[in-house]
Amino acid sequence: MAKTTLKKIGVMTSGGDSPGMNTAIRAVARACAYYQIKCVGIKMGYEGLIHNQMSELGARSVKHIINRGGTFLQTARSEEFRTKEGRAKAFENLKKNELDALIIIGGDGSFTGGNVFFKEFGIPFIGVPGTIDNDIFGTDFTIGYDTALNTVIEAIDRIRDSATSHNRVFFVEVMGRDAGFIALNSGIASGAQDILIPEKKDSLDDLFGSLQHSQQSNKNSSIIVVAEGEELGNVYDLAKATEMRFPDYDVRVTVLGHIQRGGNPSCMDRVLASRLGVAAVEGLLDGKSDVMAGIRSNKIVFTPIAEAIKKHNEIDKELIKVAKILAI
Ligand SMILES: Nc1ncnc2c1ncn2[C@@H]1O[C@H](COP(=O)(O)OP(=O)(O)OP(=O)(O)O)[C@@H](O)[C@H]1O
Ligand SMILES: O=P(O)(O)OC[C@H]1O[C@](O)(CO)[C@@H](O)[C@@H]1O
Ligand SMILES: [Mg+2]
Numbered sequence: 001m002a003k004t005t006l007k008k009i010g011v012m013t014s015g016g017d018s019p020g021m022n023t024a025i026r027a028v029a030r031a032c033a034y035y036q037i038k039c040v041g042i043k044m045g046y047e048g049l050i051h052n053q054m055s056e057l058g059a060r061s062v063k064h065i066i067n068r069g070g071t072f073l074q075t076a077r078s079e080e081f082r083t084k085e086g087r088a089k090a091f092e093n094l095k096k097n098e099l100d101a102l103i104i105i106g107g108d109g110s111f112t113g114g115n116v117f118f119k120e121f122g123i124p125f126i127g128v129p130g131t132i133d134n135d136i137f138g139t140d141f142t143i144g145y146d147t148a149l150n151t152v153i154e155a156i157d158r159i160r161d162s163a164t165s166h167n168r169v170f171f172v173e174v175m176g177r178d179a180g181f182i183a184l185n186s187g188i189a190s191g192a193q194d195i196l197i198p199e200k201k202d203s204l205d206d207l208f209g210s211l212q213h214s215q216q217s218n219k220n221s222s223i224i225v226v227a228e229g230e231e232l233g234n235v236y237d238l239a240k241a242t243e244m245r246f247p248d249y250d251v252r253v254t255v256l257g258h259i260q261r262g263g264n265p266s267c268m269d270r271v272l273a274s275r276l277g278v279a280a281v282e283g284l285l286d287g288k289s290d291v292m293a294g295i296r297s298n299k300i301v302f303t304p305i306a307e308a309i310k311k312h313n314e315i316d317k318e319l320i321k322v323a324k325i326l327a328i
Helices: 021-034 044-051 083-097 108-121 145-168 181-189 204-216 235-245 257-261 267-285 303-309 317-326
Strands: 006-012 038-042 053-054 100-107 125-129 170-175 192-195 222-227 250-255 291-296 299-304
Touching: 006 044, 006 235, 021 038, 021 267, 038 145, 044 083, 044 108, 083 108, 100 108, 100 267, 108 125, 108 303, 125 303, 145 170, 145 181, 145 222, 145 250, 145 257, 145 267, 145 303, 170 181, 170 235, 181 192, 181 222, 181 317, 204 222, 204 235, 222 235, 235 250, 257 299, 267 291, 291 303, 299 303
Parallel strands: 006 038, 006 100, 100 125, 125 291, 170 222, 170 250, 192 222
Antiparallel strands: 038 053, 291 299
């Protein structure tokens, strides 16, 4: 396997945390131990590189974290790393600690940072997609997405209990930044009356038509799942417009928020994180750099970082159709 002579690599988590990041760190540390290279854990994403916060991770340093949410290395959104001076400090520390390469577990922003750093200083790196949003090109699934979906449907199931008891209309906001993957899939899985996502052109008329249909077809509650990036309006605007249009409807709003980012990773996320962590170490040993390790049709693939950042996964139109048919 080994085409390179890497002796020591650094691993970090960066951007928003996601369930399964710990599993990925464990996989990186253990794969390094297996291939007899040193692994260093960098604290707080790029902040830890800039402020020299790092320590060696052996195979046993990562015990009992496979099942824990969050990231024990912690994470950050580093403004300083966006500056040339910040990145120069990071490079100095990287040399001081004799790190030959980096594995960056995070989202598109973290990969952009890695790409800029690679261009400036030639530090080899591989990205591992860790975000609940599933908004990264080059992988069918990102680490944390499946767990977040399961958290969302559990929450909406509970909302449904209350909604049906009161004949209410609920607007439920889910995360996803500019993408509607969480909303569309959780909406189908929780039997939503309507699902509003940025990738689909929505209108108030269509929404009102759907609510009216729900009322007329003897449903005793309606759940509307709204992606946080929805362009028609946020959940509060939509609830207000609905109350004005249908004064007799009893409307409520729930914003699920950061509960979607926590919790023990699902089996799917643990397997994904384990595979991608090993693939990233093997990829570096194989001489790959400036790429992201992902999974496509259940096979490990490496995608140039520039593509992973720029391109977007399309929403599956079949899912939109299924959601519509099943809301009959
Ligand atoms: N253009 C850039 N140049 C240098 N560093 C960058 C750049 N863009 C992002 N970064 C670094 O990457 C960090 C993480 O990016 P960001 O906050 O966008 O999260 P992310 O990795 O996209 O994860 P998520 O969207 O899931 O929260 C930023 O705080 C910054 O330190
Ligand atoms: O944790 P913060 O900084 O509030 O960021 C929230 C954002 O991060 C994510 O949870 C992950 O990218 C998005 O879904 C959300 O828009
Ligand atoms: Mg991002």
